[in-house]
Amino acid sequence: MKKNWWKILTVLLLVFTVAVGMLSEVPRLAILNETIRNLYFHVPMWFGMILILLVSVVYSIKYLRKPSFRNDIIAHEAAKVGILFGVLGIVTGMEWAKFTWGEYWSNDPKQNGAAIGLLIYFAYLVLRSSFAEQQQRARISAVYNIFAFAALIPLLFILPRLTDSLHPGNGGNPGFNAYDLDSSLRMVFYPAVLGWTLLGVWIINVKSRLELLRQRIYENV
Amino acid sequence: MLPLSNYTICIVPLRKITKVLFKEVIYLMQKDFLLEWRQKYAFNGMLLYVSSTVFVCYLSFGLRSNALQVPVWNALFWIIMLFTSVNAIAKSFMQENRGRLLYFYSIVSPQGIILAKILYNACLMLVLALICFVFYAFVLGNPVEDIPMFLLSILLGAIGFATSLTMISGIASKAANSSTLMAVLSFPVIVPMLLMLIKMSKNAMDGLERAASLDELLTLLAINMIVVTVSYILFPYLWRS
Numbered sequence: 001m002k003k004n005w006w007k008i009l010t011v012l013l014l015v016f017t018v019a020v021g022m023l024s025e026v027p028r029l030a031i032l033n034e035t036i037r038n039l040y041f042h043v044p045m046w047f048g049m050i051l052i053l054l055v056s057v058v059y060s061i062k063y064l065r066k067p068s069f070r071n072d073i074i075a076h077e078a079a080k081v082g083i084l085f086g087v088l089g090i091v092t093g094m095e096w097a098k099f100t101w102g103e104y105w106s107n108d109p110k111q112n113g114a115a116i117g118l119l120i121y122f123a124y125l126v127l128r129s130s131f132a133e134q135q136q137r138a139r140i141s142a143v144y145n146i147f148a149f150a151a152l153i154p155l156l157f158i159l160p161r162l163t164d165s166l167h168p169g170n171g172g173n174p175g176f177n178a179y180d181l182d183s184s185l186r187m188v189f190y191p192a193v194l195g196w197t198l199l200g201v202w203i204i205n206v207k208s209r210l211e212l213l214r215q216r217i218y219e220n221v
Numbered sequence: 222m223l224p225l226s227n228y229t230i231c232i233v234p235l236r237k238i239t240k241v242l243f244k245e246v247i248y249l250m251q252k253d254f255l256l257e258w259r260q261k262y263a264f265n266g267m268l269l270y271v272s273s274t275v276f277v278c279y280l281s282f283g284l285r286s287n288a289l290q291v292p293v294w295n296a297l298f299w300i301i302m303l304f305t306s307v308n309a310i311a312k313s314f315m316q317e318n319r320g321r322l323l324y325f326y327s328i329v330s331p332q333g334i335i336l337a338k339i340l341y342n343a344c345l346m347l348v349l350a351l352i353c354f355v356f357y358a359f360v361l362g363n364p365v366e367d368i369p370m371f372l373l374s375i376l377l378g379a380i381g382f383a384t385s386l387t388m389i390s391g392i393a394s395k396a397a398n399s400s401t402l403m404a405v406l407s408f409p410v411i412v413p414m415l416l417m418l419i420k421m422s423k424n425a426m427d428g429l430e431r432a433a434s435l436d437e438l439l440t441l442l443a444i445n446m447i448v449v450t451v452s453y454i455l456f457p458y459l460w461r462s
Contacts, residue, residue: 130396142458
């Protein structure tokens with residue numbers, strides 16, 4: 001029980017996010033209106049995706065330093081969860097864009113960057129599936145994972161800032177303070193980020209344990 | 222006195238290592254150029270590839286010179302460059318046979334190999350890109366106003382494509398269906414570079430003042446440096462298998 005406190009925290013945070021996020025008072029802004037509540041669902045997906053992909057890269061680096069089956073499994077599962085978060089982020093973002101910008105896809109540099117980022121990680125999955133031998137698969141996909149992450153950083157963090165974007169905080173200032181995040185929004189936003197990210201970590205945890213057990217069964221058969 | 226002597230002990234092997242690395246890179250590049258010169262099929266093949274692609278574009282647009290709009294001209298040029306470079310660089314590890322790779326493995330350091338391959342590919346791409354530009358401008362008209370700036374963007378593009386694609390071709394050559402994988406792996410990675418290049422060359426085509434492209438230029442250099450550093454660090458792990 002003592003080790004599982006963070007799982008309880010995750011559940012509490014997510015219940016809080018959904019309940020308070022849907023019910024609480026939000027600032028009345030033109031165009032945004034009630035859709036501003038999507039801030040608690042769309043933006044944390046990107047925070048979560050970046051953090052979880054970072055986990056994946058860290059485990060890939062760990063694999064190259066010290067090859068073990070566990071490091072490879074965690075890197076792989078984290079990449080998959082990162083893709084899940086990315087897809088959810090794109091879907092929620094498209095929904096939001098439809099109501100505020102008028103189009104599902106409006107050729108925004110951040111939208112494009114996110115789509116390309118997803119392509120990179122789909123390519124990672126394709127690369128993994130094209131090796132039959134386990135150790136070679138683990139090592140080469142770890143190499144690609146690190147390489148792709150290094151290429152993803154300029155794509156997501158530098159390029160959108162050089163061009164005009166419909167997203168808030170672009171065309172100069174880096175933060176999302178342009179939202180006029182008042183304290184009531186922050187109250188839910190930060191727990192939401194933490195909650196969704198922890199949920200991702202939880203999924204990785206369960207899936208990699210499952211994978212390790214499956215591997216052990218194969219070995220004993 | 223001890224720290225000083227330690228320091229000198231540290232510094233001498235480092236210098237030696239750089240010297241050895243430098244020598245290795247030179248030798249390997251010489252080998253690549255020599256092979257290219259003797260076989261010629263790769264270079265001639267790419268030359269034919271470039272010219273037939275340009276000609277196909279010319280025919281399929283069905284136009285006389287200077288009838289293509291500037292953004293279309295620019296985008297088409299970079300798409301041709303992209304496919305040419307993927308095809309040209311994909312061979313850099315696949316053409317080596319197994320025995321030769323094993324031989325290299327025993328005598329040179331992996332860093333030497335990747336640096337030599339990157340430099341060689343950069344030279345190859347530069348030559349191909351210049352030929353492509355000349356032929357393309359000849360066939361489809363030349364709307365570029367600031368030619369030196371456009372050539373600079375071609376130079377940066379050649380180096381950038383070479384750096385990122387060399388590593389990708391190393392990764393792809395280990396897999397089973399490497400030619401498909403090469404495209405799948407490289408396109409997403411190369412997109413940031415391509416966007417910057419297109420913007421920079423568009424500025425050059427419109428003849429904007431050169432300071433306008435400074436942002437793109439610096440970002441491209443930074444991306445190139447990141448990619449070279451990452452390749453330098455990661456290639457030894459790839460090489461081992």
